[in-house]
Amino acid sequence: MDSDDDFNSQVSSEDMDLDLNDADSSVDFGANDSDVDFDDEFQDEGAFDTQDKDMKQQKKAFEVDFKVYSPEDIQAQQDKQVAEVATLLEQPHEQTAILLRFARWNKERLIEQYMDNQEEVLEKAGLGQDIARDPPRIETVDGFVCDICCEDEPGLQSFAMKCGHRFCINCYRQYLGQKIREEGEAARIKCPGDGCNKIVDSKSLDLLVTSDLTDRYHELLMRTYVDDKDNLKWCPAPECVFAVECGVKKRDLSRIVPTVHCDCKHDFCFGCTLADHQPCPCSLVKKWLKKCEDDSETANWISANTKECPKCNSTIEKNGGCNHMTCRKCRNEFCWMCMGVWSEHGTSWYNCNRFEEKSGTDARDAQAKSRQSLERYLHYYNRYANHEQSARLDRDIYFKTEKKMTLLQNQSGLSWIEVQFLENASQALQQCRQTLKWTYAFAYYLARNNQTEIFEDNQKDLEMAVENLSEMFEKPVESLAGLKVEMMDKTSYCNRRRIILLDDTAKNLKDRKSRTESESGDEGMLTMTTENWEFNVELS
Amino acid sequence: MSAPLPKRIIKETERLQSEPVPGISAQPHDDNARYFDVIVEGPGGSCYEGGVFQLELFLPDDYPMCPPRIRFLTRIYHPNIDRLGRICLDVLKNNWSPALQIRTILLSIQALLGAPNPEDPLNEAVAKQWKENQPEAIKTAREWTELYAKKK
Ligand SMILES: [Zn+2]
Ligand SMILES: [Zn+2]
Ligand SMILES: [Zn+2]
Ligand SMILES: [Zn+2]
Ligand SMILES: [Zn+2]
Ligand SMILES: [Zn+2]
Numbered sequence: 001m002d003s004d005d006d007f008n009s010q011v012s013s014e015d016m017d018l019d020l021n022d023a024d025s026s027v028d029f030g031a032n033d034s035d036v037d038f039d040d041e042f043q044d045e046g047a048f049d050t051q052d053k054d055m056k057q058q059k060k061a062f063e064v065d066f067k068v069y070s071p072e073d074i075q076a077q078q079d080k081q082v083a084e085v086a087t088l089l090e091q092p093h094e095q096t097a098i099l100l101r102f103a104r105w106n107k108e109r110l111i112e113q114y115m116d117n118q119e120e121v122l123e124k125a126g127l128g129q130d131i132a133r134d135p136p137r138i139e140t141v142d143g144f145v146c147d148i149c150c151e152d153e154p155g156l157q158s159f160a161m162k163c164g165h166r167f168c169i170n171c172y173r174q175y176l177g178q179k180i181r182e183e184g185e186a187a188r189i190k191c192p193g194d195g196c197n198k199i200v201d202s203k204s205l206d207l208l209v210t211s212d213l214t215d216r217y218h219e220l221l222m223r224t225y226v227d228d229k230d231n232l233k234w235c236p237a238p239e240c241v242f243a244v245e246c247g248v249k250k251r252d253l254s255r256i257v258p259t260v261h262c263d264c265k266h267d268f269c270f271g272c273t274l275a276d277h278q279p280c281p282c283s284l285v286k287k288w289l290k291k292c293e294d295d296s297e298t299a300n301w302i303s304a305n306t307k308e309c310p311k312c313n314s315t316i317e318k319n320g321g322c323n324h325m326t327c328r329k330c331r332n333e334f335c336w337m338c339m340g341v342w343s344e345h346g347t348s349w350y351n352c353n354r355f356e357e358k359s360g361t362d363a364r365d366a367q368a369k370s371r372q373s374l375e376r377y378l379h380y381y382n383r384y385a386n387h388e389q390s391a392r393l394d395r396d397i398y399f400k401t402e403k404k405m406t407l408l409q410n411q412s413g414l415s416w417i418e419v420q421f422l423e424n425a426s427q428a429l430q431q432c433r434q435t436l437k438w439t440y441a442f443a444y445y446l447a448r449n450n451q452t453e454i455f456e457d458n459q460k461d462l463e464m465a466v467e468n469l470s471e472m473f474e475k476p477v478e479s480l481a482g483l484k485v486e487m488m489d490k491t492s493y494c495n496r497r498r499i500i501l502l503d504d505t506a507k508n509l510k511d512r513k514s515r516t517e518s519e520s521g522d523e524g525m526l527t528m529t530t531e532n533w534e535f536n537v538e539l540s
Numbered sequence: 541m542s543a544p545l546p547k548r549i550i551k552e553t554e555r556l557q558s559e560p561v562p563g564i565s566a567q568p569h570d571d572n573a574r575y576f577d578v579i580v581e582g583p584g585g586s587c588y589e590g591g592v593f594q595l596e597l598f599l600p601d602d603y604p605m606c607p608p609r610i611r612f613l614t615r616i617y618h619p620n621i622d623r624l625g626r627i628c629l630d631v632l633k634n635n636w637s638p639a640l641q642i643r644t645i646l647l648s649i650q651a652l653l654g655a656p657n658p659e660d661p662l663n664e665a666v667a668k669q670w671k672e673n674q675p676e677a678i679k680t681a682r683e684w685t686e687l688y689a690k691k692k
Contacts (some may be wrong), residue, residue, distance in 0.1 A: 148639060
């Protein structure tokens, strides 16, 4: 096995593609040679572990720097910035906080503007001379009728900002309560007057906001801080209180997919805050989801849980994540995704993942063209949806297995700690299927060139690794103890294939350089010529 | 047992009766003072001229902090009104102010009949027709007015 040496010796990233291809062609997990050979390969590849460590030390092309903050961290950050600016502007802490919120936490711009025209900045932020001389206050005005509640009794307390829209304080408070509690506004609430754009300044808020609202109000002010900062985002997981900092900018999103990992264990994209969608760039994800939504009826039949055996037509139900199916009746082994013979999967000439374009002649008229474009879409959608569904089924079966394992602990001879390998395997499956799912959305928008094949090979390898691991969950629970080592190997192999695919794709995405627009493609899309990937749509 | 009616609603209702707005009427139900039968006449010179449109209007508990809920009961061909009679109007959503009233809202709706805005559509199909073939759209609106909104 000289390919192992190749693999291990490769350090420089430029050689990676070549070496990988070498390694891949010799690591042939066809189902013909099935598990036996497959395992042999693994035993030979013990050296992978050392390589793993080497690889971990340097940052991968698909990884981004990020930091997770707790609400306390965020508060401390704000306090620190306020303190800094307060010293510079020689303003009290409280006033500075108001100024910073007014400037949407753009420190530099605030300082610049303040130095330019102190009076104007203070005035606009609601801290001007006027306010100092004539602070907001609650008044009683003779003959006043509140336009909101229609009350007019003498002595009715009322409030108005400089715009003169006067309402009774009950209505004003109710209005602020509605905005703060129901609509989640804090820093930029408008005057209740019809069509008035005057923002309720913080002094007025302090005067009017009742104590039962102050907590929520301050929480919202903190939210505003994160919302105003481009490099901060709240973790979108429900109930999660953490925020993540990441330096990736909007304009970088065509070249990088910034997945971050929150301390709550949720992986999400910093660019669009959807769940992790590497390797597919945000703009393609958006297009893809829109397309799936628009075409949901056409594609609905795909997510069905039952299909017919391609050989004997008996109905087969899918109840595990694994896509390697065996018909109970005729023992035919086939692939759930393409319905093709399983034994051919993973061989160099069989392509379950690639869509084969039919050659030109028969696709000339519009009907044939639209039919082919539908077939192409269904090919990718089928695989996308299938990995999503399989991930769910994998998880179900893992939970069942784990339960049984715990029950059978004595029998299996494994301690609770030792059962961990099942959880690791399950996690790897989830993560890899998530990646695979998005490789199909990615591939849908990819135009064919030399790079595509490397991508498809990586995709195929990961897919085979995943199915091989997924299959093990369907083995009888009693035998799992004996399969522990094999399962751990397959798990780490899956993880490795995922890293290779992501790293490779991310590098190519990063290096995209020349962008020239050429003639319209089939569906009137712009074709972009790039050095690495070519997409049949514009990346934004 | 429902809560006593806020002064604001009583005043508004009184004023709607004592100083009615031309071409508009709003009559509260005897058994529910927050529920109004509304009639809006199509503005003169518009393709809804001569039409008498029925709407229902409901004042939710948090009115006037929240806008009234209102929809057309009479079928109408209009880019900002959908098949269920729901209306796309900024003052009924983001630009609602508690200082606005039933009367001002109904006037806004009447104005919307006079000036359909296909750029901010609620009914895509109608809006499309409005943009691509306005004479045809106006003709349809007139026919619908004739068909559904004529006093019998
Ligand atoms: Zn009032
Ligand atoms: Zn005002
Ligand atoms: Zn989180
Ligand atoms: Zn994204
Ligand atoms: Zn069969
Ligand atoms: Zn297949």
